Amino acid sequence: MSMNHTSETIVEVSDLQMRYGTNDVLTGVSFTVNRGEVVTLLGPNGAGKTTTIEVLEGFRIPSAGSVRVLDEQPATAPEKWRAQVGVVLQSWRDHPRWTPRTLLKHLGEYYVPFTEPGRERPYDTDQLIDMVGLSEQADQKIRTLSGGQRRRLDVAVGIVGRPQLLFLDEPTAGFDPQARRDFHDLIHRLSDLEETTILLTTHDLDEAEKLADRILILAAGRIVADGSADELARRVTREAEVRWTRNEEQFVHSTPDATAYVRDLLAQHHDVAELEVRRATLEDTYIAMVQQFESGYAPDAALALEETTR
Amino acid sequence: MNPVRNAVRTGARRGWFEFKQSLRSPQDQGFYVFMALAILGYLFMNRNNTVDFDQASFSYITLALPGILAGLIAFGLVMGPGYALAMEREDGTLLRAKAVPYGIVGHISGHVVSNTLGLVPTFGIILVPAAFIFDNVMPQGGSGWLTVLGVTILGILAMLPLGLALGASVPSVQKMGTWGMLPFVGLIAISGIFVPMQSLWAWVQVVAQFFPVYWLALGMRSAFLPEAFAAYEIGGSWRTGMTVAVLLAWAIVGLVVAPRLLRRMARRQSGSAVEAAKEQALQWVR
Numbered sequence: 001m002s003m004n005h006t007s008e009t010i011v012e013v014s015d016l017q018m019r020y021g022t023n024d025v026l027t028g029v030s031f032t033v034n035r036g037e038v039v040t041l042l043g044p045n046g047a048g049k050t051t052t053i054e055v056l057e058g059f060r061i062p063s064a065g066s067v068r069v070l071d072e073q074p075a076t077a078p079e080k081w082r083a084q085v086g087v088v089l090q091s092w093r094d095h096p097r098w099t100p101r102t103l104l105k106h107l108g109e110y111y112v113p114f115t116e117p118g119r120e121r122p123y124d125t126d127q128l129i130d131m132v133g134l135s136e137q138a139d140q141k142i143r144t145l146s147g148g149q150r151r152r153l154d155v156a157v158g159i160v161g162r163p164q165l166l167f168l169d170e171p172t173a174g175f176d177p178q179a180r181r182d183f184h185d186l187i188h189r190l191s192d193l194e195e196t197t198i199l200l201t202t203h204d205l206d207e208a209e210k211l212a213d214r215i216l217i218l219a220a221g222r223i224v225a226d227g228s229a230d231e232l233a234r235r236v237t238r239e240a241e242v243r244w245t246r247n248e249e250q251f252v253h254s255t256p257d258a259t260a261y262v263r264d265l266l267a268q269h270h271d272v273a274e275l276e277v278r279r280a281t282l283e284d285t286y287i288a289m290v291q292q293f294e295s296g297y298a299p300d301a302a303l304a305l306e307e308t309t310r
Numbered sequence: 311m312n313p314v315r316n317a318v319r320t321g322a323r324r325g326w327f328e329f330k331q332s333l334r335s336p337q338d339q340g341f342y343v344f345m346a347l348a349i350l351g352y353l354f355m356n357r358n359n360t361v362d363f364d365q366a367s368f369s370y371i372t373l374a375l376p377g378i379l380a381g382l383i384a385f386g387l388v389m390g391p392g393y394a395l396a397m398e399r400e401d402g403t404l405l406r407a408k409a410v411p412y413g414i415v416g417h418i419s420g421h422v423v424s425n426t427l428g429l430v431p432t433f434g435i436i437l438v439p440a441a442f443i444f445d446n447v448m449p450q451g452g453s454g455w456l457t458v459l460g461v462t463i464l465g466i467l468a469m470l471p472l473g474l475a476l477g478a479s480v481p482s483v484q485k486m487g488t489w490g491m492l493p494f495v496g497l498i499a500i501s502g503i504f505v506p507m508q509s510l511w512a513w514v515q516v517v518a519q520f521f522p523v524y525w526l527a528l529g530m531r532s533a534f535l536p537e538a539f540a541a542y543e544i545g546g547s548w549r550t551g552m553t554v555a556v557l558l559a560w561a562i563v564g565l566v567v568a569p570r571l572l573r574r575m576a577r578r579q580s581g582s583a584v585e586a587a588k589e590q591a592l593q594w595v596r
Contacts, residue, residue, distance in 0.1 A: 050582060059408070059580035079313070082411040089581055092588050094403040097331045106327070109320040110410040113311040157406065169581060 008035040010165060010197055011056060016065035018051050025051050027221035028065070033199055035164075038191050040208040041201045043218035044290055049201040052218065053169050056199070057087050070165060083114035083121065086163030086196075088154050088171055096143035100134050100153050101125060103142065104160055111161035122160045131189070132156040133182050147174040155183070159190065166190065168200035172207060180207070187211055205282045217286065219293040225285075233280040236288045243276040313412055321416030325423025332428065339431065346435035349378055353436075357444050368536065371440060371447050376530035377503040382432055383462060384498060384523045387469035388476060391425050392490050395477025395575075400587035405579045414576045421474065426466055433462075449536055457533035461526065464557040468522040471564025478568070478575040482587065503527045507544070515544065522560040529553045 011033035018026040025048045033039050043049050054060040055067055058074030058081075067074060072081050095103050108122030115121045123131075129138045132152040137145055145153065151174060158166060172180050184207070190196040202208055208215050209229045217225040217232070225232050240258035244251050246269060255261045258277045266272060332338040352374075359370035398404045398417075407413035440447050441455075448454045480489045499505065500514050501523035507515055518524045532540070532548035540548045 054580050054582060057409075059405075060582075079411045082409065082413075087409040089402060089405055089409065090585070092402050092584065094398070094401045094406060097335065098327075102327065106320065106324055107406070107410055107413075109323075110313075110317055110413055110416060113313040113316050114411060158409075161410065 009033070010035050010070055011199065012066075012068045013052075013056070014066045016052065016055060016067055017063045018048065018055070018060075019063040024221055026062075029218070029222050031216055031223050031226060033197060035197050036191070036195055037213045038187065038198045038211055039200075039214045039216060040212035041199065041216050041218055042203075042205070042208055042286060043201075044294070047218045048221055049218055050169055053167050053199065053201055057085070057167050080114065083111055083161055084164045086158040086161060086166040088158035088166070088168040090154065090169060090173070093143070096141065098142050099139050100129060100142065100145075100156070101138045103153070104128055104156055107157055108160045114161070119162055119164075121162050123162055128156050128160060131186060133179075148176060148179045151175060152179070152183075155186065159196075162194065163196060165197045166199070168198070170201055170203065172202065172204060184210055205286055209282045215282070217289055219290045224293050225289055229282045229285075232285045232289075233282060236285045237280050239280075241278045243274070243278065244272045245274045246271055314415060317412035317416040318419045321419030322423045324416065324420035325425075325427070328420060328424040329427040332424070333431070342428075342432050343435065346432045349436055350439060353440060353444065368449055369444065369446055371444050372449060372534050375436075375440060375447065376534050377527055378436065379433070379458070379462070380465070380523065380527035380530045381498060381503050382436075383429065383465040384469055384503075384526060385494075386429055386432070387425055387466055388473040388494055389490065390428060391421050391470060391473035392476040392480065393483070393486055394421065394425075395474060396480050396483045396486050396490075399477075399575065399579065400483055400584065400591065402584045404576070405581065405584055408576050408579050414572065418474065418572060422470060425470060425473070429462075429466075448534060450533065454533045458530065461529035461533060461553075461557075464529065464554065464561070465522070465526045467561035468526070468557040468564065471561065471568040472522075475564065475568040475571045478571040482590070484590075497521055497523055501527060506542075508542070519544070519556075522557055525553045525556045529557070 009032045011031075013032070014030045016026055016029040017024070029048070029052055041049050041052065051060065055062050056069055056074055058069075058077055061075045069077070070081060070084050072078070074081075098106075105125045108125065108128075111121040122128075129135055132155055134149060134152050134156065137149055142150070142153065151171065155168070155171060158168065172183055175183060187198060187200075188211075191198060198211075200211070212229070214227065215225070215229055215232060216223050225235065227235070238256045239254045240256075242253045242255060242258055242261055242265070244265070253261065258279075262275065262277065266275075353371050356370045356374070360367045361370055361373055395404070404414070404417065407417040410416075450457070476490050480486050497518070500510060500518045501507070501521065502518065503523065507518060507524070510518075528543065528548065529550075531543070532550060532553070540546065543549070
C-alpha cells in the first residue's frame with residue numbers, strides 16, 4: 001500500500017443520482033474522501049444518506065453518475081475488493097443462535113487469504129471482542145444481547161477483516177453515553193493506529209464534530225456543505241454572541257470580533273459578571289443550512305449561501 | 311490460499327455448526343422428531359399387515375417406506391432451504407454474507423451441508439428401527455439398501471438446487487405459502503408418493519413425469535419392492551436408467567439456474583431492503 005496518506009483519493013463520487021420511479025432521492029452528489037480521513041455524512045431524515053452509503057458499499061446501483069471506491073466501481077467490484085472494505089450494517093435478528101465469538105471467528109475465516117504485508121487478516125477474535133467491549137458477552141447467544149451490545153457486535157463484524165476503508169451507517173443509534181464514548185475511542189484508534197479511512201452517517205451533531213476531520217451535509221439530494229465543523233460554522237455566520245450580566249440585568253450582543261468587544265466591555269465596566277462568548281455551534285450551522293435548502297431549494301442556493309455570508 | 315476454496319470450506323464448517331445448533335434446538339428437533347416418531351408409530355401399528363402379491367407376501371412397511379423416504383427428501387431439501395433463504399434475506403444474514411469476500415459462495419455451501427445433514431436425524435429415527443425391529447422390511451437385502459443410498463444422493467442433488475432457487479426468488483417469507491408450499495404440495499400429490507399415480511388422469515401422469523419427485527419415489531420403490539411389483543409401474547418396469555437420467559438432468563438444470571437466481575438475489579440485498587422487510591414483519595406482528 002502507498003504511504004502517501006495525505007492526498008490519495010480513495011472515494012470519488014461525481015454527480016451521483018438516484019431515482020426511484022419519479023422520486024429523485026439524490027440529484028447530483030459529488031465529494032471525495034482521502035486516505036486516512038474520517039468523514040461524516042450529516043443530513044435530515046430522507047435526505048439520502050443511507051442510499052449514498054449503500055451505493056458506495058456496492059449494495060445499490062446508481063441511476064447515474066460515477067462512483068469509484070478503492071479504484072473500483074462498487075457495484076461491479078470483484079470479491080477481493082470486499083476484503084478491503086468494511087461495512088457496519090444495522091443488524092436486526094440474524095444469527096440468533098450464534099455467539100459473538102463463533103460469528104466473528106467464522107466471518108473472519110473468509111479474510112484469511114487476503115492477508116497483506118502489514119495488514120494481517122482477520123483480527124484475532126479475542127482482541128476484537130475486547131476492542132468493542134463485548135468480553136463479558138462473548139459466549140452468550142446473540143439473541144440475548146441488548147440493542148447496544150448488538151451494535152458493538154455489528155461494528156466488530158465490520159472491522160473483522162481489518163479493512164482499509166470502513167463504512168458505518170448510524171453506528172451509535174441506541175448507544176448509551178458510555179457506549180458512545182467507547183465507540184468514539186474505537187474510531188480514533190482505527191483511524192490513528194490502523195490507518196483506516198472512515199465514512200459514517202449520523203444524526204448526532206456532537207458526534208460528527210468530535211469524530212470527523214470533515215463534515216458533509218446532504219440536503220435536498222445533494223451535498224450542500226463540505227468542510228470541518230469550524231469552517232462550516234464560519235460559513236453560516238462570523239458573528240459570535242457575547243452574554244453578560246450587570247446589576248442583575250442580562251445583556252446579549254452579536255459581534256464579528258468577540259475578542260475586541262469583550263476587551264472594551266471589561267475596560268469600560270468593572271461589574272461585568274457571568275461573561276459568556278458563544279460561537280455558532282455545528283447545530284446552529286446545520287439547522288440554518290438544512291432549512292435554507294429544504295425550504296427555498298434552487299440550484300444556485302449553495303452559491304447564494306456562500307455569497308451572503310461573505 | 312485460494313479464496314474460493316477457502317470460502318467453500320468455511321461455509322461447510324458453517325453448515326456443520328448450523329446442523330449441531332439445530333440438533334440442540336428443541337424447537338427444530340421437536341418438529342422433526344415428532345414427525346419421525348409419528349411415522350414410526352404408524353409403521354409400528356401396521357407391522358403385522360402383509361401385502362400379498364403374485365404368491366409372494368411382504369410387509370406393509372415395505373410398501374409404505376419408499377413414499378415416506380421420497381417425501382422426506384423432497385420436502386426437506388426444497389422447503390427447508392427455501393424457507394431458510396427467504397428468511398435470511400429478510401433478517402440480514404445474507405447481507406452479512408454479501409459483505410465479506412466470497413461470503414455468498416460460503417453461505418450456499420453451508421446450506422448444502424446443513425440441509426443434507428438435516429436428513430440424518432429423521433432418516434435415523436425411521437430407518438434404524440425399521441431395519442432392525444420390524445421383520446423383513448427390505449426383501450432385497452443389502453443391494454436394496456445401497457439403492458436407497460444411491461437414490462437418496464441423486465434426490466439431494468436434484469432437490470437442493472430447487473430449494474435454493476425457490477428461496478432466492480420468492481418475494482418474501484410470507485409469500486412462501488403461496489409460491490412455495492402450495493405448488494410443491496400439489497406436485498407431491500400428483501407424483502405417486504402417497505396415492506398410486508395410476509389412479510390419476512393420464513395427463514396428470516404425464517405432467518408429473520417431468521418433475522423429479524415422481525422419479526425419486528420410483529427409485530425408492532425399486533429399492534424396496536420385489537422385482538415383480540414393477541409390473542404395476544408405468545411402462546411395466548422400474549426404468550432405472552431413466553430415473554438416474556431424469557434426476558441427474560434436474561441436478562444439472564438446478565446447478566445452472568440456481569447460481570443465477572442466487573446472484574440476482576445477492577445483487578438485490580441491501581440494508582434498506584432488510585430494513586423494509588423488518589418494517590413489513592413488524593406490521594405483521596401487530
